[in-house]
Each structure stands twice: as C-alpha cells, then as structure tokens.
Amino acid sequence: MASRRLGRWVPPVVLAVSMLVLVWPLAAEYGDVVLNHNSDKAGVRPVIFPHWFHRIRFRCKVCHHELGFEMRAGANDVKMRDLTQGKFCGMCHNNEVAWGLENCGLCHSGKPGLAGGIYGGHRTLGPGRW
Amino acid sequence: MARNLVGYLSAITFLAAAVFLVGCDRPGDLESFATKGPPSAEPASVNVPASPPEPVIPWALLAHDNLHDPRNPSLALMQEPAEALSVLSPAQEGNFVNWVAALRSGEISPRTNVYPETKIRVLDLDVLMVDTAAMPVVLFPHRPHTEWLDCSNCHDKIFVAKSGANPVNMFRILQGEFCGQCHGAVSFPLTQCQRCHSVPREQALQAVPK
Known part of the structure; x- marks a missing residue:
C-alpha cells in the first residue's frame, strides 16, 4: 500500500525533473565556442572562445575574413604551432594587438572533457547542425 | 482519477515554482561579483531602505557558467560578461x-x-x-x-x-x-x-x- 502511494508520486516527480532540465538556464554565454580537437589529448584545459568579448573589440570580418576562420564551429583545426607562427588567434595574440600566447590559462580555461562546439546560451541551443 | 490529476498538477506547479526560485540565484551571483571589486570604505548597512526588486541578471559568472573550470587560476583575470554587456543596448x-x-x-x-x-x-x-x-x-x-x-x-x-x-x-x-x-x-x-x-x-x- 505504501509503495503504491509512493508510486503515485513517480510520474509528477519525473515530469517536474524533466521540466527542470528544460527550463534550467544554461549559463554559458551566447556564442561561446569550445575548442577541444587537441586540448584534452595534450593534457590541457579545452579552449573557450567568447564571441561576446571579441565582438566588443573587433568586427566579425577581422577573424572571419582577414584571418580566415571558417564560420562553422569545428571547421578550424587550430594548433598551437600555427598560432606561434602568427596564424589564427596568433595574428592578434602576440603581445602587439592583444596579450601573447604565454598566457595559457586565459584561453585554455574550460572544464576538462568539454565537447567542442558552439554553446548557444540561455534561450537557444543553436542550429541543429552545429 | 480527478484527485490524482489535481495532485499531479499541484506537485508540478510547486516544483516549477521551486525551480524558478532556485534559478533566481543570479542576482546573488552578481552581488558576489560586485563584491570582488574595490572594497568600499563603508560596510553595507543593515538599515538600507527597501529598494525596488532587482531585475534578474541574465549573465552568469564565468566560474558558474558550466564551461569555465573554476580551478583555473587565470579565471580571476578575465572580464565578466555582466561587466561588459550590462552597459550596452x-x-x-x-x-x-x-x-x-x-x-x-x-x-x-x-x-x-x-x-x-x-x-x-x-x-x-x-x-x-x-x-x-x-x-x-x-x-x-x-x-x-x-x-x-x-x-x-x-x-x-x-x-x-x-x-x-x-x-x-x-x-x-x-x-x-x-x-x-x-x-x-x-x-x-x-x-x-x-x-x-x-x-x-x-x-x-x-x-x-x-
């Protein structure tokens, strides 16, 4: 009898928990990109690229036109070797335009094991094919 | 059956309300963010007059955003989204x-x-x-x-x-x-x-x- 009474509460609790998952605000800032092609393998934290921070200071065209970053998340195989040669992030992160590559932790700042990709933010998870 | 339904609905409503209340910890987050700034000369008084309710701050702190590793020592050097974005259109x-x-x-x-x-x-x-x-x-x-x-x-x-x-x-x-x-x-x-x-x-x- 007691277990039946308890069982009555299972569906609403399951429903409420699933609602919680649905309405819980995803805290990543809209447009944050996690780069983890190589970081986990190399034993460093994954890179978090915050679009919001960069677009205050640079227009999209600087990275997506001048620097040649593909628009599709995951399409850019960014390696530290390229950065030290002034490619990708290394075009600005060189202690001239912006701080240099020796500040590892400012980019390699994600929780270990994060999946690469774009993190849509609070209200949308981004388009299906990201 | 109808009683069951009422029970379910009230349970859902209660839990949803709880979820929203718990979810509203963000203004609190921002307070802790604000206190990271230069310490004010005067400690906050208990007798502060009642102010209108704070709007919910939509920007999470980096340390609580489920992406950044809170153990990363460089985290303290980073600009918080709320600091930069709250002053824009x-x-x-x-x-x-x-x-x-x-x-x-x-x-x-x-x-x-x-x-x-x-x-x-x-x-x-x-x-x-x-x-x-x-x-x-x-x-x-x-x-x-x-x-x-x-x-x-x-x-x-x-x-x-x-x-x-x-x-x-x-x-x-x-x-x-x-x-x-x-x-x-x-x-x-x-x-x-x-x-x-x-x-x-x-x-x-x-x-x-x-």
Whole structure:
C-alpha cells in the first residue's frame, strides 16, 4: 500500500525533473565556442572562445575574413604551432594587438572533457547542425 | 482519477515554482561579483531602505557558467560578461545585447581590420524576401550586416549574390544553413521572428514594382 502511494508520486516527480532540465538556464554565454580537437589529448584545459568579448573589440570580418576562420564551429583545426607562427588567434595574440600566447590559462580555461562546439546560451541551443 | 490529476498538477506547479526560485540565484551571483571589486570604505548597512526588486541578471559568472573550470587560476583575470554587456543596448535574448544598436550608437567601436591594406566594404542595399506565407515579409538589410561582416563571408558560399537564387526557408535556417549559420549561434537568435519578418505584406507590395 505504501509503495503504491509512493508510486503515485513517480510520474509528477519525473515530469517536474524533466521540466527542470528544460527550463534550467544554461549559463554559458551566447556564442561561446569550445575548442577541444587537441586540448584534452595534450593534457590541457579545452579552449573557450567568447564571441561576446571579441565582438566588443573587433568586427566579425577581422577573424572571419582577414584571418580566415571558417564560420562553422569545428571547421578550424587550430594548433598551437600555427598560432606561434602568427596564424589564427596568433595574428592578434602576440603581445602587439592583444596579450601573447604565454598566457595559457586565459584561453585554455574550460572544464576538462568539454565537447567542442558552439554553446548557444540561455534561450537557444543553436542550429541543429552545429 | 480527478484527485490524482489535481495532485499531479499541484506537485508540478510547486516544483516549477521551486525551480524558478532556485534559478533566481543570479542576482546573488552578481552581488558576489560586485563584491570582488574595490572594497568600499563603508560596510553595507543593515538599515538600507527597501529598494525596488532587482531585475534578474541574465549573465552568469564565468566560474558558474558550466564551461569555465573554476580551478583555473587565470579565471580571476578575465572580464565578466555582466561587466561588459550590462552597459550596452539591451535585447531580449542571446547576449541580451542589441549588437547592431550598440555599434550604431557608438557604445562600442570594434576594429574593422588588422591589416592596414584590407578594404572595408559596406553596402547599403535592402532586400525584401516576400515568400513568407502568413508571416510579415523579411527585410534583409545589407548595411548592418556589412558593418560587421565582409561580402565574402556570405557570397557566394552561403548565398548566391542574385535575387531569388537562394532556396531559403525556415527549416533550413533552423538546421544551420543560410541565415542560420550565424543567427541562432552568435548573432541574434531565431526566436526573434520580428527582427527579420519586419515588413507588413501590404506595405511590401507597395514597395515592390509589379
């Protein structure tokens, strides 16, 4: 009898928990990109690229036109070797335009094991094919 | 059966309310963020007069955003989203910033180029997309797009530079094609229908030559 009474509460609790998952605000800032092609393998934290921070200071065209970053998340195989040669992030992160590559932790700042990709933010998870 | 239903509904309502209350810890987050700043000379008094309720701050602290590793010592050096974004023209979603308005009003002046020889191309040309069923017609303004982007970002990889040559529809946009390559990911989300579907059909028909 007691277990039946308890069982009555299972569906609403399951429903409420699933609602919680649905309405819980995803805290990543809209447009944050996690780069983890190589970081986990190399034993460093994954890179978090915050679009919001960069677009205050640079227009999209600087990275997506001048620097040649593909628009599709995951399409850019960014390696530290390229950065030290002034490619990708290394075009600005060189202690001239912006701080240099020796500040590892400012980019390699994600929780270990994060999946690469774009993190849509609070209200949308981004388009299906990201 | 009816009693069960009432029980379920009240349980759901109660739990949903609890969820929202728990979810509202963000103003608290921001307080802790504010206290990280220079310590004020006067400690906060208990007898502060009742102020209107704080609006919910939509920007999470980096340490609590489920992405950044709170153990990273460099985290303290980073700018918090709330610090930068709360002073810009507001929007309902995304970064909660109307980036086009922020640029227009001069709140931000992001660099257009790093190489001095790069040609800055801005085009002032509106395109009406009238095949929108019951929705208002879409007005695509090149100007705000080219203030941020270069022509080559969209043409001809994402859009053929020819009117009517692109089979755009909402399904494909929601899949991340066409406009959906940026909108819904970085630029304003696809839930802000009216920002694109902005021209009433009658008005659009007057503007387009027959």
